[in-house]
Amino acid sequence: MNFYLFFIFFLAGLNFIYASGIAFAQESVSPAASLDSKDPRVINQVQAAGTYEDPRGWADLTVPGAIHKGSTGFFESRFLGSALIGGKPFPPAGQDNDSWFWRGRHAGLYSDPKNWGDWSYPSAIHKGDNGYYESRFNGSAATSNLYFPPTGQNNDYWHWLGAHIGTFTDPKSWSEQTRPGAIHKGDSGFFESRFTGSAAAANKYFPPAGQDNNNWFWRGAHAGTFQDPKSWREFSYIGAIHGAGNSKRLESKFNGVAGPTDYYPTNNQDNAWWKVRAIDCPINALAAAPSHFAEKQKHIPGAQIDMTALVTESSTRTSPLLQGLTLVNFSPWHREENYEVASAMLMNERRDKVGSISVVLNKEGSFYALVESPTFRGTIHSNIKGEQTLTPEKPHDYMEPDTVKPDTMDLNEQMITTENQDVDCNGTNIVDVMAGFSQAAVNQIGGWTSAVEFARLEIETANVGLRNSRVKNVRLRFVGIAIVPEDFPMNGETLSRLSTLFAPEAQAVGADMIAGFAREGRGGGIAYLDWRYSLQAIDSPTAYRHEVGHNAGGDHCNTGGTDDYKFGYNNGSSRTFLCGNSSPYYSTPRVSDSGGRPLGNARTADMARLWQERAIKMSSYQKAPSPISGVFP
Incomplete structure (x- = not known):
């Protein structure tokens, strides 16, 4: 056996040892290691391809040229082996080092297009103000001022690809530049392109609805999204949402047209053809319901x-x-x-x-x-x-340190899967939150009913921030309370025990997160950073919205101006949830206060963006026992 093969087998064995030789206690509450972490748990048992479509993690086995992904973007390997051996960290965003070349913040795919100045490679997809372009060069356009050409034109550096991606959620028009597989929308519905170029150049017209021709496949009257669901026997694709004219939203498990007996489930349970995503959906658009209570x-x-x-x-x-x-x-x-x-x-x-x-x-x-x-x-x-x-509310300094970075976790909890993702009838990600109280806290609030009302109120305070900050793809849902006789204090030790204190109840209701409430404690609350558990004192009713922002991965004020948007914001008069907690917003540059001052910065403080990006993960820790009912405002 030559040295190269021996080295690879050695590292593969090392991978197995690190990936399978860790035992985790149930009460451990840390998330999977960061993509940038040197923790051996990030070595995947199943090796990624090392491409932009399938990038490897930091410590995965690598070869020169392999693409790896960290929290700041993509890097190209310059060595053979594993970064775990010898400690080869990623450099800061935008920089190279002896082990890695910086390769941009985005993958350069239709699903993750690069911006104009991001590092590029031939065939990388970039998005400009007017549409999409294909790169013809290596490097950064910003270095040599390689500007996009006018809309609809090419130049030596860029090839125009059209104003839209060409998917059911962003379909192209008839005459836009196309490629095989791109989705276009006409007056009668959706069509899949069978050619490259522009239909206008050769008069390649859409066929009649329900028919194909040499240039187009018919793909149905509806997009197959929560906003535009398909009907039962309309052409489908894996992942398409059906339920038009129905009170359910169902996800297709097949490509093509449902067979004559491939019925929707009648018992809210998945079957061979359909996955039930939401129930009790309004069949027609309804006006906002007034209060009945x-x-x-x-x-x-x-x-x-x-x-x-x-x-x-x-x-x-x-x-x-x-x-x-x-x-x-x-x-x-x-x-x-x-x-x-x-x-x-x-x-x-x-x-x-x-x-x-x-x-x-x-x-x-x-x-x-x-x-x-x-x-x-x-x-x-x-x-x-x-x-x-x-x-x-008892006064608290919400700028005091109040986060814990988890370091170990139950192995089962490491395997977060989108199969557990819960959504409502609009496709909004639903994060199920269970409130865990000490009996002393319940007594102080006024009893069980008051505790339920208090817990629902706490969850609503976070949803207020999401709505005000125009975050549309995620809401928190109250799923129950659990009470233990122990008068636990509000501290890190209790935080680390939440997963065991309330384990049976959380499992039964499918809780994605546990919000613990203690009778009292120093400070408003404490939370794990980018993980499932928070702990608050009941005399701090605005603490939960702050702590759950830490659960989403956010931090306090970005006082150093770090090139990182996962922070709260203080614009001088308004302090968002993570940066002072006095205004009912998560930081966002897209909303301004009454004085016209933005409540965030796209580069240094955009918690709304972070919530949007983490929505699927946060709603996927556990599967709800039954499909979500209705719509969450």
């Missing part, structure tokens, strides 16, 4: 909030706590079992948005609300008699 709320003399008037009339006139403020319309009311949940922004007389209110209404006539206004920050709880209790 607001009129059950009693208003007695001395009450600080007149909930009935607030909800049904948007009036703050009879709510002393909100005097001088105007209510912006509530978000659509979402009903689950015996509860309704919604939120609204609060404006002052100058029409500046100066706060918010989140509300959980109980069918029996009680409510729990979080109010953030210039004069009050805290909760207000009303029992069924209309007796209200105001609890100001």
